[in-house]
Amino acid sequence: MNYCSDCGEKVSLVIPAGDNRHRYVCDSCQIIHYENPKIVTGCIAEWNEKILLCKRAIEPRIGLWTLPAGFMENSETNMQGAARETAEEANAQVENMQLFCVFSIAHINQVYTMYRGDLVNGEASPGIESLETSLLKEEEIPWQALAFQVISETLKLYYKDKKQGDYETHYGDIFKQDDGTFTVNYF
Amino acid sequence: MNYCSDCGEKVSLVIPAGDNRHRYVCDSCQIIHYENPKIVTGCIAEWNEKILLCKRAIEPRIGLWTLPAGFMENSETNMQGAARETAEEANAQVENMQLFCVFSIAHINQVYTMYRGDLVNGEASPGIESLETSLLKEEEIPWQALAFQVISETLKLYYKDKKQGDYETHYGDIFKQDDGTFTVNYF
Numbered sequence: 001m002n003y004c005s006d007c008g009e010k011v012s013l014v015i016p017a018g019d020n021r022h023r024y025v026c027d028s029c030q031i032i033h034y035e036n037p038k039i040v041t042g043c044i045a046e047w048n049e050k051i052l053l054c055k056r057a058i059e060p061r062i063g064l065w066t067l068p069a070g071f072m073e074n075s076e077t078n079m080q081g082a083a084r085e086t087a088e089e090a091n092a093q094v095e096n097m098q099l100f101c102v103f104s105i106a107h108i109n110q111v112y113t114m115y116r117g118d119l120v121n122g123e124a125s126p127g128i129e130s131l132e133t134s135l136l137k138e139e140e141i142p143w144q145a146l147a148f149q150v151i152s153e154t155l156k157l158y159y160k161d162k163k164q165g166d167y168e169t170h171y172g173d174i175f176k177q178d179d180g181t182f183t184v185n186y187f
Numbered sequence: 188m189n190y191c192s193d194c195g196e197k198v199s200l201v202i203p204a205g206d207n208r209h210r211y212v213c214d215s216c217q218i219i220h221y222e223n224p225k226i227v228t229g230c231i232a233e234w235n236e237k238i239l240l241c242k243r244a245i246e247p248r249i250g251l252w253t254l255p256a257g258f259m260e261n262s263e264t265n266m267q268g269a270a271r272e273t274a275e276e277a278n279a280q281v282e283n284m285q286l287f288c289v290f291s292i293a294h295i296n297q298v299y300t301m302y303r304g305d306l307v308n309g310e311a312s313p314g315i316e317s318l319e320t321s322l323l324k325e326e327e328i329p330w331q332a333l334a335f336q337v338i339s340e341t342l343k344l345y346y347k348d349k350k351q352g353d354y355e356t357h358y359g360d361i362f363k364q365d366d367g368t369f370t371v372n373y374f
Contacts, residue, residue, distance in 0.1 A: 003195035104264035
């Protein structure tokens with residue numbers, strides 16, 4: 001951020017009075033521009049013993065597999081966002097959605113919210129951001145070709161719950177270590 | 188938003204190519220400025236049969252009661268944010284935190300995440316954003332003087348689960364009707 005989005009003058013990175021964090025503050029109109037984490041919301045769409053994965057057509061991680069998910073938009077609920085992303089990325093409808101997991105990923109300022117839902121009629125096809133969609137059994141999941149750590153953690157939790165026949169709502173934190181590996185804390 | 192925060196030139200509200208929503212796009216450098224929902228995170232801090240409430244010292248709803256909560260910051264986890272807000276608003280420490288509920292409030296572009304936790308030593312005192320803090324039993328909750336609908340809904344769920352002796356993680360959507368009243372959908 002270089003300029004004030006309200007008045008167009010220069011901003012400076014300072015700690016405002018009464019605050020304890022650096023914020024971009026306008027040198028002219030003094031407005032404080034807060035920056036906060038974003039929510040990524042998505043879905044495990046189930047059909048019989050299979051789930052829906054999408055092969056990414058866009059960066060980052062083009063060509064790798066993911067669950068349909070994306071940034072939550074203003075004026076929608078979190079669950080509506082998950083359903084919208086599933087429709088956009090896989091031309092798929094989901095129903096009977098339940099919140100399955102919430103992951104904080106502090107180093108990229110994101111919170112992931114992932115739902116489980118029934119894939120209507122088992123129908124899916126690639127949206128503009130996907131090269132391919134596929135309905136896969138557990139033994140067909142391409143664990144080494146998943147796009148993001150959070151997707152891998154979500155699917156591990158999912159199959160663990162599935163074996164127990166009891167799905168909970170999970171919360172966890174994903175941390176990136178200095179050597180590039182990840183650790184996950186579950187609560 | 189009137190000006191581009193990157194280059195300082197004017198922005199226009201248009202639907203970018205390949206998108207289906209209006210975004211602020213810079214007339215000069217063409218960068219798209221996305222706006223997304225914010226996360227409010229907070230805590231039900233428990234001490235024996237009581238919970239911690241704060242009387243707000245700031246607008247909106249100054250003088251009304253709330254659970255400690257506020258906007259999640261970059262570079263923290265969702266749970267860390269809930270603990271930080273509890274420390275800032277009530278000089279209180281919480282431990283053994285569990286995610287209790289997630290509420291989408293689409294008309295204000297917010298998602299609330301509320302935790303349950305143990306209030307360490309039962310100690311609390313007003314932070315700068317609170318006029319007063321209080322440890323209250325269920326029959327002492329000032330239901331008619333709560334600051335926000337989402338706080339009321341959170342506490343109703345909490346006492347329902349408490350009676351059953353079993354706390355779940357809940358998800359719900361809060362909608363504001365044209366007449367100013369609220370409806371809540373639970374999933």
